[in-house]
Amino acid sequence: MSTPRAVLFDWDNTLVDAWAGIEAALNATRAEYGLDPWDRATLLANVRLSLRDSFPKMFGDDWERARRRFSDSYARDHLLHLRPLKGAADALAAAAANGFAGVVSNKQGRFLRTEARALGWAGKLGALVGAGDAARDKPHGDPIVLALAAAGILPTPEVWYVGDTGVDLEAARAAGVTAVLVGDAAHDGGAAALAPDRHFPDAGSLAAALAGRV
Numbered sequence: 001m002s003t004p005r006a007v008l009f010d011w012d013n014t015l016v017d018a019w020a021g022i023e024a025a026l027n028a029t030r031a032e033y034g035l036d037p038w039d040r041a042t043l044l045a046n047v048r049l050s051l052r053d054s055f056p057k058m059f060g061d062d063w064e065r066a067r068r069r070f071s072d073s074y075a076r077d078h079l080l081h082l083r084p085l086k087g088a089a090d091a092l093a094a095a096a097a098n099g100f101a102g103v104v105s106n107k108q109g110r111f112l113r114t115e116a117r118a119l120g121w122a123g124k125l126g127a128l129v130g131a132g133d134a135a136r137d138k139p140h141g142d143p144i145v146l147a148l149a150a151a152g153i154l155p156t157p158e159v160w161y162v163g164d165t166g167v168d169l170e171a172a173r174a175a176g177v178t179a180v181l182v183g184d185a186a187h188d189g190g191a192a193a194l195a196p197d198r199h200f201p202d203a204g205s206l207a208a209a210l211a212g213r214v
Contacts, residue, residue, distance in 0.1 A: 003210060004178065006153050007095035008127070008144060010163035011105035011112055014182055015088040015203070018107075018115065019043065021081035025074035029066050033059060044187040048167045050106040050131035050138070071108065078111060079118050087204030091162075092124050094210035102127030102147045104161065104171070109133045126151050139167045141175030157197075162206065166194050182206055 009015050012022070019040060026047070027037040038046070047054070051067045059066035095101035102125050105112050109130030116122040127147035134142040145155055153159065161172035162180040165188045172179035181196035182203055191199050200206040 003098045003212065004095075004160040005098075005156075005158040006100035006102070006148065006151065007098070007160045007162060007210065008102045008104050008147055008177075009092070009095075010161075010165075010168045011103050011107055011115070013044070013085075013164045014162060014168075015085060015092070015103070016115065016119070017083045017085055018078060018081055021074055021078040022047065024077075024081075025070050028073045029070045030058075032069060033062075033066065041187070048106070048165055048188075051108065052132065053106075053137055074111065079115065082115050082118060084119055085203055087202055087207050089121070090207035091203045091210060092121060094207045096124045096126075098210060100126050100148075100151050100153060102129070102150070104129045104138070104143045104147050106131045106138050106167070139170035139174065141171055141173075144171055144175035144177060160198070164188075169194055169196055172197075180206075 012018055023040060023043050030037060055063035055067050092101055107130050109132055112130035113128050116125060116128055127150040129143045129147040131137045134146045136142045144161055148155055148159060155176045157178050159177040160180045161177050162182055163169065164183045164185060169179040169181060178197045180198045181191055181194055182200050185191045185194050200209065
């Protein structure tokens with residue numbers, strides 16, 4: 001398998017597990033509006049879009065206040081819940097060794113960059129693009145194009161965008177890059193339904209492929 005010229009990764013549930021912090025902050029916000037809490041399965045099934053795209057649907061005209069409430073709550077302890085997924089560091093290292101590695105996430109940019117620094121990964125990444133950094137967030141291709149522009153790379157099939165949801169694959173296709181799925185996507189209809197260009201069962205197998213070991 002030929003290695004890609006550049007690899008961009010989604011963040012949550014692709015490289016890291018930060019769901020405990022997201023769950024706590026979102027449920028604290030929902031409670032203020034008299035809404036029932038979401039369990040982890042419901043959270044995984046519904047949290048796809050950035051706050052500016054998802055909160056108007058959740059909280060109506062008061063969504064900006066709800067976004068501030070969520071952000072304040074998340075900021076307090078999100079690093080306590082942050083865990084790298086098995087094989088993620090190896091996948092990042094292999095991608096960086098091949099040329100260019102970066103992250104494109106629907107997590108707010110300030111939180112994304114703080115988490116990358118906390119894990120010691122920021123120095124390996126040529127771009128860290130979060131929600132609000134581009135004109136539009138995923139599933140639009142804008143943030144992928146923005147991340148590649150940092151290295152003067154054009155979006156082509158030689159670039160991989162790696163994620164765990166249909167939103168990630170939709171963004172990859174919108175940008176004109178190869179759509180790569182990691183995991184079984186059970187929370188999003190399954191891998192077959194998403195029809196990725198390439199599919200790896202986990203970050204470890206992706207790392208092996210990027211390192212040329214398979």
